[in-house]
Amino acid sequence: MTTTLRHHGRTALVTGGSRGIGRGICLRLAREGALVAVHYGHDRAAAERTVKEIETEGGRAFAVHAELGVPGDADTLWAAFDRELAASGAVPGLDVLVNNAGITLPRTVADVTEEEYDRVFAVNTRAPFFIIQRALGRLRDGGSIVSISSGAARIAYPAIVAYTMSKGALDTLTLSLAKELGPRGITVNTVAPGFTETEINPTLQNPQVRQALSAASVFGRLGTPADIADIVSFVASDEARWVTGQWIDATGGVHLGL
Numbered sequence: 025m026t027t028t029l030r031h032h033g034r035t036a037l038v039t040g041g042s043r044g045i046g047r048g049i050c051l052r053l054a055r056e057g058a059l060v061a062v063h064y065g066h067d068r069a070a071a072e073r074t075v076k077e078i079e080t081e082g083g084r085a086f087a088v089h090a091e092l093g094v095p096g097d098a099d100t101l102w103a104a105f106d107r108e109l110a111a112s113g114a115v116p117g118l119d120v121l122v123n124n125a126g127i128t129l130p131r132t133v134a135d136v137t138e139e140e141y142d143r144v145f146a147v148n149t150r151a152p153f154f155i156i157q158r159a160l161g162r163l164r165d166g167g168s169i170v171s172i173s174s175g176a177a178r179i180a181y182p183a184i185v186a187y188t189m190s191k192g193a194l195d196t197l198t199l200s201l202a203k204e205l206g207p208r209g210i211t212v213n214t215v216a217p218g219f220t221e222t223e224i225n226p227t228l229q230n231p232q233v234r235q236a237l238s239a240a241s242v243f244g245r246l247g248t249p250a251d252i253a254d255i256v257s258f259v260a261s262d263e264a265r266w267v268t269g270q271w272i273d274a275t276g277g278v279h280l281g282l
């Protein structure tokens with residue numbers, strides 16, 4: 025892994041930064057100099073572990089609590105962010121927003137209930153929409169917004185259909201935002217992981233499932249949070265200032281063809 029200090033002097037917020045892919049993104053951004061707000065919804069201990077890990081490596085981070093998918097979630101998140109940022113002594117504002125928190129819904133169309141449908145959209149689509157809306161006044165010009173979509177949003181994937189729809193909406197939001205925020209030098213992109221080793225998919229504990237999903241990548245393995253974090257860090261950096269409105273495949277070549 026090569027690291028630079030390309031995020032030095034910048035402030036980043038990663039939703040769902042406590043575990044999984046989000047944790048990997050937090051570690052990477054912090055290693056590259058950012059002050060990182062590690063957001064979590066329920067597992068405070070996991071968020072504190074990630075903050076501690078960053079501090080042990082010499083980086084700077086603080087935890088931000090807000091349950092997403094409930095009324096007022098975006099306001100709760102930004103109030104907590106503003107409070108913790110001020111407590112850290114940093115200047116107000118933000119350079120990098122990573123919309124990463126998400127949940128899955130492993131059901132075919134026949135089995136999805138109205139409550140489950142609303143829930144997956146509330147967490148995966150509605151929350152990032154209003155988090156971004158309320159970020160606009162805080163984001164500094166030249167910053168970036170990266171949303172974590174899914175490779176499954178661009179293929180037929182009946183087993184998780186409502187989940188893929190929720191990510192498809194995020195992809196469309198990215199396009200409009202990229203156009204609107206271009207004049208401020210703010211880039212807006214989505215990064216789409218494939219099968220990645222985290223807790224979101226408990227079936228990965230099953231050796232047969234692991235083998236099948238590993239074989240789906242041309243590299244013959246599951247993705248790791250670090251695989252995704254490296255891409256997000258680049259996309260969020262000034263080195264990627266000429267890339268916006270893009271859907272970036274980070275699946276390890278899962279859908280290249282037969």
Ligand code: NAP
Nearest residue numbers: 040042043044045064065066067092125126220222223224
């Ligand atoms: P994960 O290991 O389950 O972690 C999810 C993170 O999101 C945790 O930090 C969790 O914090 C937070 N979160 C979940 N629901 C929340 C809620 N209601 N309110 C606030 N925070 C919430 O998941 P992951 O695999 O790293 O997934 C991260 C992103 O990548 C998701 O958007 C997912 O859709 C996407 N993705 C993952 C894969 C994969 O194979 N892993 C593939 C494609 C896309 P708390 O536990 O504290 O609530």
